[in-house]
Amino acid sequence: MSAEIITLGHGSGTGLTRKLILEIFQPLFAMPSLEDAAQVGERTIITTDSYVVKPLFFPGSDIGELAVNGTVNDLAMKGARPAFLMISMIIEEGLPMATLKKIAGSIASAARKADVKVVAGDTKVVEKGRGDGIYITSSGIGYLPCDLELSTRLIRKGDMILINGTIGDHAIAVINARNDFGLTPAPQSDCAPLHEIVSNLLPDKDIHFLRDATRGGIAAIMNEVYAETGLGIILEEERIPVRREIEAVCEMLGLDPLYLANEGKMTVFCQNNDEHILRKMRKHPLGRAAAIIGEVTDSVKGVYLRTLMGGLRPCPMIESDPLPRIC
Amino acid sequence: MSAEIITLGHGSGTGLTRKLILEIFQPLFAMPSLEDAAQVGERTIITTDSYVVKPLFFPGSDIGELAVNGTVNDLAMKGARPAFLMISMIIEEGLPMATLKKIAGSIASAARKADVKVVAGDTKVVEKGRGDGIYITSSGIGYLPCDLELSTRLIRKGDMILINGTIGDHAIAVINARNDFGLTPAPQSDCAPLHEIVSNLLPDKDIHFLRDATRGGIAAIMNEVYAETGLGIILEEERIPVRREIEAVCEMLGLDPLYLANEGKMTVFCQNNDEHILRKMRKHPLGRAAAIIGEVTDSVKGVYLRTLMGGLRPCPMIESDPLPRIC
Numbered sequence: 001m002s003a004e005i006i007t008l009g010h011g012s013g014t015g016l017t018r019k020l021i022l023e024i025f026q027p028l029f030a031m032p033s034l035e036d037a038a039q040v041g042e043r044t045i046i047t048t049d050s051y052v053v054k055p056l057f058f059p060g061s062d063i064g065e066l067a068v069n070g071t072v073n074d075l076a077m078k079g080a081r082p083a084f085l086m087i088s089m090i091i092e093e094g095l096p097m098a099t100l101k102k103i104a105g106s107i108a109s110a111a112r113k114a115d116v117k118v119v120a121g122d123t124k125v126v127e128k129g130r131g132d133g134i135y136i137t138s139s140g141i142g143y144l145p146c147d148l149e150l151s152t153r154l155i156r157k158g159d160m161i162l163i164n165g166t167i168g169d170h171a172i173a174v175i176n177a178r179n180d181f182g183l184t185p186a187p188q189s190d191c192a193p194l195h196e197i198v199s200n201l202l203p204d205k206d207i208h209f210l211r212d213a214t215r216g217g218i219a220a221i222m223n224e225v226y227a228e229t230g231l232g233i234i235l236e237e238e239r240i241p242v243r244r245e246i247e248a249v250c251e252m253l254g255l256d257p258l259y260l261a262n263e264g265k266m267t268v269f270c271q272n273n274d275e276h277i278l279r280k281m282r283k284h285p286l287g288r289a290a291a292i293i294g295e296v297t298d299s300v301k302g303v304y305l306r307t308l309m310g311g312l313r314p315c316p317m318i319e320s321d322p323l324p325r326i327c
Numbered sequence: 328m329s330a331e332i333i334t335l336g337h338g339s340g341t342g343l344t345r346k347l348i349l350e351i352f353q354p355l356f357a358m359p360s361l362e363d364a365a366q367v368g369e370r371t372i373i374t375t376d377s378y379v380v381k382p383l384f385f386p387g388s389d390i391g392e393l394a395v396n397g398t399v400n401d402l403a404m405k406g407a408r409p410a411f412l413m414i415s416m417i418i419e420e421g422l423p424m425a426t427l428k429k430i431a432g433s434i435a436s437a438a439r440k441a442d443v444k445v446v447a448g449d450t451k452v453v454e455k456g457r458g459d460g461i462y463i464t465s466s467g468i469g470y471l472p473c474d475l476e477l478s479t480r481l482i483r484k485g486d487m488i489l490i491n492g493t494i495g496d497h498a499i500a501v502i503n504a505r506n507d508f509g510l511t512p513a514p515q516s517d518c519a520p521l522h523e524i525v526s527n528l529l530p531d532k533d534i535h536f537l538r539d540a541t542r543g544g545i546a547a548i549m550n551e552v553y554a555e556t557g558l559g560i561i562l563e564e565e566r567i568p569v570r571r572e573i574e575a576v577c578e579m580l581g582l583d584p585l586y587l588a589n590e591g592k593m594t595v596f597c598q599n600n601d602e603h604i605l606r607k608m609r610k611h612p613l614g615r616a617a618a619i620i621g622e623v624t625d626s627v628k629g630v631y632l633r634t635l636m637g638g639l640r641p642c643p644m645i646e647s648d649p650l651p652r653i654c
Contacts, residue, residue, distance in 0.1 A: 006422040011452025020450060024428055028435035029414075029445035038446035040411045040468060044371075048413035048466050049449045084367045086375035087356075088464045090417065095333040101351055108355035118356035119365035122376045122464075123347060125338025126652065130459040135451075137415045137464035139375050141367060325453065 009320025011052075013215025013261075016319050018224075037074045039144075045080040047071055048139040054325040056103065056133050058177035060169075060188030063136055064106030066263060066327060069193045071140040072114045073212045076195040077266060079150050079202050080142030082114060087138050088122040092131030103134060114193035116140065146203055152228040154208035155269050159296040161233070162268040164197060164281050165190070165289040166241040167218060171260035171326050172249050181252075187245060192264030197284040201268070201277060209269040212262070214327055216318075218293075219258040221267055222303040223317035225296075232300035235315070237307050241289045258305065258315055261326045269296065336647025338379075340542025340588075343646050345551075364401045366471075372407040374398055375466040381652040383430065383460050385504035387496075387515030390463055391433030393590060393654060396520045398467040399441045400539045403522040404593065406477050406529050407469030409441060414465050415449040419458030430461060441520040443467065473530055479555040481535035482596050486623040488560070489595040491524060491608050492517070492616040493568040494545060498587035498653050499576050508579075514572060519591030524611040528595070528604060536596040539589070541654060543645075545620075546585040548594055549630040550644035552623075559627035562642070564634050568616045585632065585642055588653045596623065 009016040025031060031038070037047035051067045061069075068085065075082040087107060091100065111118050169190040176187050194212060201207060211221045218240075222233045235258070242250075242257050250257050264286060270277050272295070281287035304312040336343040352358060358365070364374035378394045388396075395412065402409040414434060418427065438445050496517040503514050521539060528534060538548045545567075549560045562585070569577075569584050577584050591613060597604050599622070608614035631639040 004424050006418050006420060006424065006427060006452055008420050008452050008454065011418065011450055017450055020427075021448075024431050025448060028431050029438070029448070031446060031448065036413075036447050036449045038411070038413075040446060044468075046373075046411065046413060046447065046466075046468055048415045048447060048464070050415040050417050050451045050464060052417060052451045052453050084365070084373065086363075086365075086373060086466060088375045088377040088466075090377050090379060090462050090464075091333050091338065093333060093335050097331050097333065100333060100347075104351050104355050111356070119358060119367060120363050120373065120375055121348075121352060121356070121358065122363045123338055123344055124377045124379045124462075124652075125333055125335050126379050126459060126462075127335065129456065132453060132457040135417050135453075135462070137375070137377060137417075137449075137466075139373075139413060139415075139464075139466035141371075141373055141468070325451075 008324040012321030014220050014319065014321055015317045037078050043144040045075050045078045045142045045144065047074040048137060049074060050135060050137040051327060052135050052325050053174060053327050054132060055177050058174050058189060059186040060173050061191035062103065062106050063134065064103040065110040065191055067136040067138040068107055068110035068114060069191050069263060070327065071138040072116060072193045072195055075140050075142035076198040077210045077212050079148040080144050082116045082140055082142040082195050084141045085111060085116050085118045085138055086120040087118055087136060090131060090135040091123065091125045092133055093125055093128045095133055114195060148203055150209055152209055152225055155225060155229050155231065155296055157231060157296055157298050158272050159208060159269045160272040160292050161294040162278055162281065163291060163293050164266055164287040166243050167262055167265060168242055168246040168250065168257035168260040170263040171323055172246050174326050175323060190262055190264035192286055194264065194266050194286065197281065197286050200284055201280055206271040206273065206277060207268060210266055212266045214263060215261050215321060217259040217261060218267055219315045222315065226303050232297050233294055233303045234297055234300060235294035235305045237305050239291050240293045241291050255322065259318060263327065335651040339648030341547050341646065341648055342644045364405050370471040372402050372405045372469045372471065374401040375464060376401060377462060377464040378654060379462050379652050380501060380654050381459060382504055385501050385516060386513040387500050388518035389430065389433050390461065391430040392437040393518055394463040394465040395434055395437035395441060396518050396590060397654065398465040399443060399520045399522055402467050402469035403525040404537045404539050406475040407471050408526065409443045409467055409469040409522050412438060412443050412445045412465055412467045413447040414445055414463060417458060417462040418452050419460055420452055420455045422460055441522060475530055477536055479536055479552055482552060482556050482558065482623055484558060484623055484625050485599050486535060486596045487599040487619050488621040489605055489608065490618060490620050491593055491614040493570050494589055494592060495569055495573040495577065495584035495587040497590040498650055499573050501653050502650060517589055517591035519613055521591065521593050521613065524608065524613045527611055528607055533598040533600060533604060534595060537593055539593045541590060542588050543648060544586040544588060545594055546642045549642065553630050559624050560621055560630045561624055561627060562621035562632045564632050566618050567620045568618050582649065586645060590654065
């Protein structure tokens with residue numbers, strides 16, 4: 001590894017994080033994949049994620065709800081029914097008790113909505129200046145309803161790529177909360193539990209792979225799929241749902257929505273026989289704006305966006321996210 | 328709650344942590360107990376713990392090994408065979424890559440020794456000055472070998488209390504590493520995985536409850552047992568194994584070894600019929616210095632130490648640990 005120290009980019013969920021995992025963690029650990037979830041036993045999925053989002057509260061969500069939904073979604077993406085959560089907190093000395101209570105309340109409410117039980121936890125406190133309010137690690141366990149495989153190994157040339165709604169909302173909500181660009185109304189995070197919309201879709205042999213588009217956005221997912229399958233991907237700009245106000249902020253800041261984190265969006269890779277999966281997605285409240293956004297192909301090497309002008313723009317894996325601590 | 332902000336004491340694992348759990352977390356969450364492990368399903372135990380020990384490396388161990396053994400021990404204390412771990416890291420920007428590699432290597436080596444697989448993980452990075460090198464959250468899953476209950480509910484008057492060896496080693500090793508009291512040789516942490524010595528003991532109907540004596544030391548365990556059972560406890564000072572050099576440091580610093588954290592020690596509450604459990608413990612390398620250190624009784628209310636002089640000294644639950652970030 002060329003870099004000799006850890007940089008913010010190593011936590012971006014994109015290229016540098018991938019390098020850390022490939023070069024340091026995977027050779028040492030028994031991790032079957034680069035993912036943060038793993039199957040243990042016949043029907044059990046476990047997953048873990050730390051949350052360091054800044055600020056702790058932002059329009060549409062907060063670190064507590066994020067910690068629940070993020071872990072619920074990691075389980076759901078494997079096809080598992082989320083069942084139990086564990087919450088471990090690293091609190092900075094001086095955090096107002098009222099803030100902790102609010103976050104704990106938010107965790108409880110999100111857990112109720114996602115029908116999971118918080119069954120265990122841990123609390124550590126670090127000195128002022130050695131943390132940032134609170135960091136939360138949530139770990140979860142979920143159960144597969146049946147023998148179910150969802151894997152990049154199943155992805156084939158011609159597979160359609162779907163998304164359940166607009167992209168970029170979470171990242172822009174957090175950046176706006178951090179910098180106060182004075183947008184009215186303030187953009188809202190899309191933070192939501194995806195287990196229900198997933199359970200409406202599964203089991204379905206046409207569905208090959210699910211992945212929630214968090215850090216690194218949909219571009220990171222597409223590049224991972226390309227890296228693992230060797231198959232190219234063409235996304236269609238005109239089909240990718242982006243709210244007008246999110247697009248405007250992106251233009252202002254020079255950000256590309258494809259690379260922005262979401263917390264309630266997933267991509268579905270499925271066989272392209274008819275549009276029954278799209279129709280099912282649209283029936284769920286979290287899939288109203290679902291769309292077919294691209295295709296797996298062997299006509300290109302890598303990930304490309306067909307722009308509104310008809311050209312093919314490359315969307316490479318980036319080394320680092322321009323927006324640290326987005327989740 | 329009277330305190331309006333979080334203090335270091337809230338992470339001490341003693342009185343204030345207990346208050347947080349009782350007053351904030353338990354009413355909101357579905358936590359069946361105050362512990363950091365929970366049974367889910369018939370034979371499955373899950374657990375989570377964050378590690379913020381300072382410094383990251385100290386004689387006898389480091390944060391990586393601690394994160395593995397701590398979680399392995401939480402599973403073992405429930406009688407479960409530890410099987411899988413997940414490791415989530417919150418790294419401070421600027422951590423040397425070599426340090427991360429060393430810690431990852433230490434995690435891998437400890438996992439091998441404890442016969443658990445690290446199957447998933449997550450990496451987040453926070454800005455310089457918002458962390459302290461690295462914080463690690465490890466979560467684990469383990470399986471009960473048979474229908475097995477280990478609970479404070481089973482503890483009865485007359486139960487013996489055993490420990491598998493000397494107390495205070497871990498805490499003094501860490502404090503000495505932090506302050507450099509110039510002790511030669513430097514005290515070593517007792518960090519060790521206890522799953523094997525536990526599996527040599529179980530199943531055994533005479534064993535009612537196991538608990539590893541981490542934050543808050545054996546005094547915290549005894550006070551929790553008293554709080555949950557209403558039964559008094561008398562510890563025998565002359566029987567509690569403490570290394571001479573640890574005792575000397577404790578005297579110098581005004582610390583009580585009963586309240587110090589260990590990372591390879593467990594207390595066993597068992598029926599007092601013969602000493603077969605003590606004999607079994609002593610057969611294992613981690614139990615060579617095992618001893619019967621006290622008894623559950625209704626002759627006192629609370630936790631007491633029978634001193635070398637023969638008096639009964641109260642050992643109450645303390646609000647806060649004098650040594651923050653010990654694990």
